[in-house]
Amino acid sequence: MTWYHPGMYDAAKPAGSLWEETAPPLAAGTDLGPNANETCDVAIIGGGYTGLSCAFHLARDFSLDVRVLEAGPLGWGASGRNGGFCTLPPSALSLRELLSRYGEAEAKRFVASQIEAIAFVRSFAEAEGFDIEPQGEGELHVAHAPSRFAGLAEDAQLLKDAFGIAAQLMPREAVAERFYDSREQFGALLMPASFGLHPLRLARGLAEAAARGGAKLHGKSPVTRWEREGPDHLLTTPSGTIRARRVVVATNGFTRAPMPSLLADRIIPVMSNIVVTRPLTDDELAAQNWQTETPCANTRNLLFYYRMLPGRRFLFGARGDTTGKPEDGARMRRYMERRLGEVFPGWAHVDITHSWRGFVCMSLGRTPSIGALPDDPSVFYALGYHGNGVAAAPWSGRMLAQVIGGKEDFSAIPAPMRGLPAAIPFPALRGWYLRAALGYYRVMDL
DSSP states (O other): OOOSOGGGGOTTSOOOOHHHHHSOOOOTTSBOOSOOSEEEEEEEEOOSHHHHHHHHHHHHHHOOOEEEEOSSSTTOSGGGTSOOEEOSOOOSSOHHHHHHHHHHHHHHHHHHHHHHHHHHHHHHHHHHTOOOOOBOSSEEEEOSSGGGHHHHHHHHHHHHHHHOOOOEEEOHHHHHHHTOOOTTOSOEEEESSOEEOOHHHHHHHHHHHHHHTTOEEESSOOOOEEEEETTEEEEEETTEEEEEEEEEEOOGGGOOTTSOHHHHTTOEEEEEEEEEEOOOOHHHHHHTTOOOOOOEEESOTTOEEEEEOTTSOEEEEEEOOSSOOHHHHHHHHHHHHHHHHHHSGGGTTOOEEEEEEEEEEEOTTOSOEEEEETTEEEEEEEEOOTTOHHHHHHHHHHHHHHHHTTSOOGGGSOGGGBSOOOOOSSGGGHHHHHHHHHHHHHHHHO
8 A cells, every 4th residue: 555646656657867868778688578487596576776786696695596576677766766875874863863772882883884885885886897987985964054063063973982983074164165065054074985876877787797697687577466375475477477485575665565564564655856957067066166076965854965966967856745646746846946046046047957756765763674574584675775775775685695595694684774664553644644744844944
C-alpha cells in the first residue's frame, strides 16, 4: 500500500535527469532484459547500488549463482537520480543522539564504517576501471541562519572528541572567501572524506562489474508475486518465475508489496527534488564568489543540498511534495526555481534545464537497516539510507554478501545499522504522519 501517485512507480518512464543524458550507456550484455523461468542460489530484488554491489560480491567472492531483478532499467531508482553526494552519515540522527542511543563504541564503529564506505566507492571505481567523475574534497555543512552556527561548533567538538575526526569550523567570512557566499551562508563545517560524483555512472559501473563477475542482471523485471514452495522462494515477474533458496530485498524507498510487510510497512518513502541550471558564466560565478566543487548541504531540517557540476551547471536539491502527482511535481519545480534565486540572488535569472524527483527512504529509527527477517532467515535486506546512500548502499550490499557467503556474521554490522526498522503504529497512516512532520519542520526552519 502506498499513498503516492502510481506514476512515481512507473518504471517505463525515465527520470528526466541530467545523469541520463550524460552517463555512457551500459556495456552490451550487462542487462539481460526480462527474466525467464530460472533457478539460482540468491535472487536480489532491486538493481541499484545495494543490489548490484551485493550481486558483484556474491558472484565474484563466493561463486554463487545470482539473479538481480529490477523493475526498470538498471539504476532506474534512487541510485540513478540522486544528487551524487558521496558523504556521511546515512542517518537522520545527530551525533549526540547516536552517542546517547548506541554508546560511544558502536557510534564510533558506525561512523568509521561509513568513512570506509566512502573510500570503498572511490577505490571500487578505480579498480574496476570506470569513471564516476569525482569532484571536491569533503562536504560543507552550512549554517543557513546565524543561530545554527553554534550547532556546527558543537558538532566539530564532538567529531574531534568522540570520533577522532578533524572537521574544520569556519566563520562566514572564511567560507565566503574560500568557497562561496549567499543569503543563507553564516559559517560552515567542512567534513573530511566526502566528495561528489556522477551517480548513474556509479550505478552502471557497478552493473557492468557485477555482470563481468558472473551475476545475471534482469532489467524490466518487476516482481509481482512472491510465494514459498518448501525451502524455495518463487519470485514471479511478467516474463517468468525465479526460484531461489535465498532472497535479498534491496529496494530502499521503492519498497512496497509484494515485499514482506515487515519491511514495506516500516519504511517511509520521502520525495526529494532536484533542479539543474544551464552552464554558468564567469560573471555569474563571481556574483556569488563561487569557487568550489565541494558538495554542500545546509542546516535546515528540510535541507537544501547543492553542488557545482562539471560544465559549470549548478545542482540544487530539496525535499519534495507528499503526493507524487504530476501537478505537484510542477509546483515543486516552480518552488525550487524561486528558492534558488532567493538563496543565490546572483543566479535568479538563470534558466533551469533539468528537473526530476524520486524517493529517499526514512524510518522511525532514523538509521539504515541491514539484516535477515526474524521469521525467515533466508530473506535478507538492506535499506533506509535517509537520503545519504551513495556510499552506504554499496557498502551495505558488500556486507550482506559477506554475511550470506559466510565470511561475516551480523555482529560485523554496527549496531545503528543492524536489524529491522522500528515498527510504525498504524502504517496505513504514514502519509498523514509525513505531512504532519514536514509541516512541523517547515515551522522549525523559519
